[in-house]
Amino acid sequence: MVADAEKYRAEDEKVAQRIQARNGLESYVYNLRNTLQDEKVAGKIDVGDKRKLEDVIKEAITWLENNKEAETEEYEYKQKSIEETANPIMMKLFWLIEEVD
Template identity: 90%
Template sequence: MVADAEKYRAEDEKVAQRIQARNALESYAYNLRNTLQDEKVAGKIDIDDKRKLEDVIKEAITWLENNQEAVKEEYEQKQKSFEETANPIMMKLYG
């Protein structure tokens, strides 16, 4: 029984980490989308940068919808790629 509990505990932790990675990507995408919709931000951001962000947000949300059962590493890689595009633009805005 104890061995089964340990086995399931490890599986549960793996699932929890996968869900946490998915939620982090999803939260980042939706928070960034909401930030872009804020009138104070929309007026300050370059139109080309805004289009880039809108495209990468749409891509991330679509990817999330189509990859419900991706592994943790896939979610993390997608978020890293997303941040590589979004962070420099946001740094210009707030920097």
């Protein structure tokens, strides 16, 4: 009985980590999309950068829809991949907004 409880606890923990990774990726992608739609941002972001982010976001949303049962590592890898594209653009945008304010 104790062994079964340990087994289920480990499985539950693994599922919880997977759900947390998926939720983290979804949150990141949708926050990024909402940021791009913000009026403050829309006028300041370079057209090429905006297009690049829109493409990454669209691809990520499609990936999420098609990979509902991906493993934790896959969600984490996908988020890191998106961040590699988004972070430099968002940092540049942040500095542009800060200069104006």
